[in-house]
Amino acid sequence: MFFHRQELQFKATPDKPDAVFARKLQEVLGGQYGEITVAMQYGFQSWNSHLPGKYRDMLFGIGAEEMGHVEMLATMIAQLLEDAPLGITKDAVQADPTVAAVMGGMDVQHAIVAGAGARPVDSNGNPWSGAYITASGNLMADFHANANAEMQGRVQVARLYHMTDDSGVRDLLAFLLARDTMHQNQWLRAIEQLKEDGLEQLPVPSNFPQKKEVTEVSYQYLNFSDGAAAGDGPWASGPTPDGNGEFSYHEGPTTSAPMPPPTRPDSRLFGTTDVPNRVEKMASAVQDKLHKE
Amino acid sequence: MFFHRQELQFKATPDKPDAVFARKLQEVLGGQYGEITVAMQYGFQSWNSHLPGKYRDMLFGIGAEEMGHVEMLATMIAQLLEDAPLGITKDAVQADPTVAAVMGGMDVQHAIVAGAGARPVDSNGNPWSGAYITASGNLMADFHANANAEMQGRVQVARLYHMTDDSGVRDLLAFLLARDTMHQNQWLRAIEQLKEDGLEQLPVPSNFPQKKEVTEVSYQYLNFSDGAAAGDGPWASGPTPDGNGEFSYHEGPTTSAPMPPPTRPDSRLFGTTDVPNRVEKMASAVQDKLHKE
Amino acid sequence: MFFHRQELQFKATPDKPDAVFARKLQEVLGGQYGEITVAMQYGFQSWNSHLPGKYRDMLFGIGAEEMGHVEMLATMIAQLLEDAPLGITKDAVQADPTVAAVMGGMDVQHAIVAGAGARPVDSNGNPWSGAYITASGNLMADFHANANAEMQGRVQVARLYHMTDDSGVRDLLAFLLARDTMHQNQWLRAIEQLKEDGLEQLPVPSNFPQKKEVTEVSYQYLNFSDGAAAGDGPWASGPTPDGNGEFSYHEGPTTSAPMPPPTRPDSRLFGTTDVPNRVEKMASAVQDKLHKE
Amino acid sequence: MFFHRQELQFKATPDKPDAVFARKLQEVLGGQYGEITVAMQYGFQSWNSHLPGKYRDMLFGIGAEEMGHVEMLATMIAQLLEDAPLGITKDAVQADPTVAAVMGGMDVQHAIVAGAGARPVDSNGNPWSGAYITASGNLMADFHANANAEMQGRVQVARLYHMTDDSGVRDLLAFLLARDTMHQNQWLRAIEQLKEDGLEQLPVPSNFPQKKEVTEVSYQYLNFSDGAAAGDGPWASGPTPDGNGEFSYHEGPTTSAPMPPPTRPDSRLFGTTDVPNRVEKMASAVQDKLHKE
Amino acid sequence: MFFHRQELQFKATPDKPDAVFARKLQEVLGGQYGEITVAMQYGFQSWNSHLPGKYRDMLFGIGAEEMGHVEMLATMIAQLLEDAPLGITKDAVQADPTVAAVMGGMDVQHAIVAGAGARPVDSNGNPWSGAYITASGNLMADFHANANAEMQGRVQVARLYHMTDDSGVRDLLAFLLARDTMHQNQWLRAIEQLKEDGLEQLPVPSNFPQKKEVTEVSYQYLNFSDGAAAGDGPWASGPTPDGNGEFSYHEGPTTSAPMPPPTRPDSRLFGTTDVPNRVEKMASAVQDKLHKE
């Protein structure tokens, strides 16, 4: 169960409205790596978890925090939109280029659809999608997804930090940057702990018996491009991170197989094949033969 | 530029057709973590790369391999569909429950739309989406995205391995498992190399000055749920992976701020406010006053 | 801020697993009118609210409850999936038609993608979309959206109730039906209260001056089909619910205007017009004239 | 069957082109609550209707009108785009900020994709989606969906009215406002008539026996937030609109249940559990025991 | 304007319900090439047309017919669903495998969401999307899109014809096949007429001056694969359909350019570059130098 308290985790008030920045801030609210994504991702990972104890408790604990971040950003965006201009006429633009800039840069649905409110969309207006989240039931894989989400998120917040000079907005971003720092560290530490607890190892999933894979190619770097420097990396020689092998370097594939012949499904699917043609040829051959006789 | 060779990297021929498994296999072709995703993800990361040399060459080298994996899976799926039944009538079902099972389990668009061919969709028929890929320009973040993609992919292939007993299909899956093993190791090793080369550190992005974030909360574990075990993890105490701090544990938030007052945008956006009501009250107060006088 | 408690609002445990019903239950978790929709809808309506007090407090109060419903359904679905079969081989089907039925009816991504876990999707596997929610800033309009959402939701839960005979599942559905009953009543009562408080009237938005609309057609029922019974309804005569007019009935439109001529945009957009043709005709006319002279 | 007449229901010609407003107007053509939505929604409701007579005739009658509104808006948008500028060069911008404003504010696909034509998208370019419509077969639920659609639509048109001063555009919007007024009234009246005709009552669906729900919580207002004013509303005490109960007010939940234990699905789905760890511990305990003996 | 008549263009009544076929039939109602697509496509092409007269009149004339086809299919689907079973229990399946087959093969949203009604989705439940349609303003391009749509549509209907033996359904499909025959012929004839009328020629758009393209490669077949037979086609030698050139055949590209160097955008976007590394190296070089001195 979730309980709401009418307080924010941090002050979320801009110095002054800025409809253009409101649109940009939508990215970290409703984008691929926005706060809705992490709130939902940690939620589904906890609900689907097959393991009681510290990992699941952590997922529950951080998921609820992220829902509060969704709220902080939505609240901030609504305030940034407080004096969003209604529209533009050619005369108004010629009088004041600032108005034109704001109109061109804002999300028009903020006004038309939401009446100066936040929306569950990214900075280009794409609706948030359930396809953004990852919850496989394998915690090692999922914690890498989480670390990535917090990194992408922090990169985006850092970029946004330099796209405004509003100190109120920057304060909130500075808070989110700090929490992303925490959460990156948290997931990376949790990944190590999974190994220490003997719950998962590399390669993921570690309980699939590796001998069933085509082990000849398990540690081969195969270069399908012509960049010479690819072989200079530590992925082309030396021990592998999973501790099970040695990297080797190869130009192109080390295996190959001929293309299988084209398929011939049921003729009532009306795909194009050369059968009609062959039939025709056969018929004409028969006719030829008949004529000759 | 890309050049195509009419050969496959590995044999991709099933023992016999199986339209139900063809549908399942779509997941690792056109799903969130299917081969189209990694082919496109590595492609965009290489095209957007700001760094010549071994990292970009690796991205080019592996991206082209993954396009070949798209091809292997599409070819396999087409063969699995070769004798896909056209449909079902009630009589046929009662005569043979197998037909019913196949019809219920297959992707009907395989027949109706593609004429027994592979499609750029996942195992539920959702079209592949450009929103699946990640290419931020920050290699540390993106390599974590890549490691995650290879882990999720390997988990899915391992699951599929146990959903069929066709040895031809299993051979291809065994090959893909091995390449996913390689690619997991490759990205994890590349992450370490980025640090060794001094190109990126934790937290990502490491060239954003950390002192600008709200450092008080940069390493605090804040438990927004009531799971006692959350504090037992190494994310609640001890040194942080980025080497810059010490984790600490806290029940709930360590900061808070009052909710800002509701916004009052332009009245021509027709949001609901108590202004009309207040006006009414004001008018009635004026009337009251007049009556009294 | 949101706080999580590791308890459910109601028991959410099935008598026994049922992967086919797990898929169906996804509709009321991640569908157009599922619990994610109402949780997010009430959240955004509260964050965008321009009015402090009882309406906003109610939105906050119910939004958090709905997040708990998301959790109950996800938890239930994970349990329904606990013994989801991995796959099917033709031999297995012929031996046991039940297996075939389960495989045909379940969501294969439940196994392949989520490892027997709930997903943020509907019963056909479409990801939840931010486009499902409504938060316009106009409370009268939005409360009608809310009443509708609770009605559609209750209709769906009632249908699902008759698609299972698992008493554990039915208990949870019986709880959700009751809460939907409450919430339907709540929104309908709140709509009346908005009018009583003088905050909004019909037609919505009531503070747009109605005299600016084309008032001749404001209360005309225009029948663009040939169904004679359309005129029997109370929408064809009698007073209108907004109290501002009288319905009248008309066969087809009462107004009309000629089609404007086709547009002729910049020729560098390469649309098809008859200009080239006319030029040609002109040229040929000129030539004709020259020849004659 | 549908028949087309080359006339519009109302004049749809702007005073002069305005590519920026053309983009905004897309919202009420192809947005969530645009004219395509209501045309399709009423269409599917009529085709799926289980009831001949006045309700179905009304759905047929209004659905065809809305298709004509789609046409009016598409025609208007094409004219607004008639002199859409092709592009922008830095020099041109510095010479004339108006051009910059237009380029920034217009939908670039209007030019690149449609050659100065209307598109089936909203004001942010999101394609119209079948997921926008509602047709459940339950008329009481669906008429609430319809009333909401007409309210959201009228709110959006009213906002757009104040975003232009083009009298031709405003004339069309004034017409659409009037028809939305009619349609709001129509659906609200039809809702009452459904009750009067004894076809549906509250709560929807009324023919699901209410005694099967968990009736204890059917009329409880449960406050999951800490807003004190939530209890002041008429949804916290007094009779309920369905006439079947009395509202009561409660802080938080009145029921609760423990979280069920985490699930343990088939190990070949490779979810993370503590089983390997336990096995390890068991093995080490066995070894300890052996050593001791 | 559109007017509706309560009649169908052709009988659309199945011999008996069949929920599995109802799902399949959704493809030609709400799929990529379903009737909604052609109705909307011809609609937008007519509204955006820059040319009065026979072409636009034809677009208007056929668009309205297609809306009637949407209606016929929706009506048919509702009837096919009339006895859709509500669900399944394990006992029921073991008793009757037919029920299992139906449950596995039907669209569960038909029951849960639409109450046994048609939906604006394809046969996998993907909502119809505005992104399916094409209306560029260039009639030659668009008529090819139309011819393709009618061909894909007829292929799908022909496949569906063999997936049922219900004579009522087959009658409707036979009607749709005939209309698709007409419409294929219609668009192909209209393409020729555009050329005869001098409105468009090949290549499209023909009024872009071809001398501005890189004419060296305008008629080169460049083989980027290793299939020897590619050169046997008439696209590798001989005159080109546009009458402006001669095809020639080449192995791989005839032009090439070096990759441009990687970009170096603003450092506050936090992309990974070797600048930090270079700075480090520079610093160490300075130190080395200092030590030596």
Added chain:
Amino acid sequence: MFFHRQELQFKATPDKPDAVFARKLQEVLGGQYGEITVAMQYGFQSWNSHLPGKYRDMLFGIGAEEMGHVEMLATMIAQLLEDAPLGITKDAVQADPTVAAVMGGMDVQHAIVAGAGARPVDSNGNPWSGAYITASGNLMADFHANANAEMQGRVQVARLYHMTDDSGVRDLLAFLLARDTMHQNQWLRAIEQLKEDGLEQLPVPSNFPQKKEVTEVSYQYLNFSDGAAAGDGPWASGPTPDGNGEFSYHEGPTTSAPMPPPTRPDSRLFGTTDVPNRVEKMASAVQDKLHKE
């Protein structure tokens, strides 16, 4: 298999960065008819092909070329973004309207999400979708899809050509225009060759026996609008392109059928019917009768 070479097919370097044009160019990279579409479309058509030889070799040969076009456009876009401004403050705008224009016209996700890199989206930021491609297995239908794709693509590139005066960008567009010229010709020639080879004829699919369709309406032009000129076209009289019939012209439909009665599905789907009402009326009639007796 695909092999990558670190060279481009043509120079892809702009004279100078232009973030606004970068956004527009996304259309032909990741839009409905962008290069990703044709690369994937030709790929899936070749993998699904049922016919070895020249057609499949051509599909392989051109598909790989198109992947190289994806790369050229991505590389170009990254360079166009090289000096994309980070953001805007009101002061900056008032000082320089050019900055405002750039900010209003650029894709903000280019900076926030991709760090000045290309993205797999169209010019409005919609992610590329697998739903854009066509691969039916019927080559005649698919080659019409291909011809259309190359026409739409060339129209868009021609429009973009006039939206920039950067000679580097125009050079690349001039190259793409030439290749689109080639590919239009190629597909049109291949269509003719399919007929000459006796593989497919009109109407598509030609191996569905045409006598099974409702032949009365196979060549009737039915005018569902009131445009008199529709009958002037060659689609209203004269021989049909498939050589099998004669066009004829008709006002409206030549066939019709009554609407079937509304459906009455299982009452536990809770659709609205008049059954309750009828029951009520029946009961009241019974009561009346009893009273009278």
